[in-house]
Amino acid sequence: MIDKLSIKQICAGFAALITVLVINNIAIAQDIPAAKIIVIDNRQISANAAVAKDISRQVSQIESQMQIELQGIEATLKAEQEELQSQINMIPQDAYNQRAQDFQLKVNQYQQNVQRKRLQLERALVNADAEVERALKPILQDVLKQTGATLLMDKTIIIEQVPGLDVTTRVIEQLDLAMPSLQVVLPDLPEAAAQGQGQAAPAAQQ
DSSP states (O other), rough: GGGGGGGGHHHHHHHHHHHHHHHHHHHHHHOOOOOOEEEEOOOHHHHSSSHHHHHHHHHHHHHHHHHHHHHHHEEEEEEEEEHHTTTTTOOOOHHHHHHHHHHHHHHHHHHHHHHHHHHHHHHHHHHHHHHHHHHHHHHHHHHHHTTOSSEEEGGOOOOOOOOOBBBHHHHHHHHHHHHSSSOOOOOOGGGGGGTSSSOOOOOOOO
């Protein structure tokens, strides 16, 4: 029972426990190197690196080309819809219904085309980001070695820091040398990839 233990025995027990903890902590400290942290700002890299600017420029061009192409198709569909609606009382009902169905198929195909192009651009960006990350990995490892750091953290998760820890500029400079540009390639996608993802427009009403 505890009430029968002497104060000396209790103190001896605590002393033994503390000794074990100290020994264990020393062993752990010997196995794990002391942390030396450096910081990068990924948002700044995404905005200022030459390859990031090149990707952004290409994406803007692709989006503009897509917009021009889709606007042309929309104009054609709008004109066909207006013509169809003008014939509602001029042709037999069966013929009108068939033309309305044909027009709806064109609308559905257009919407699938829009969705497919959107998916192509999304996947192209994912692929481009993966290429940049592959180029960044050896750069970050090299910076760790050069600085003697053991830990690299993103600036967005840091509340306060002392000057001299941020190596973003160094990383951008090395990335600009290793990968100044990257071609954004739209992957081939089957037409079926976009089916069911777009919402069909209503057919011409009688």
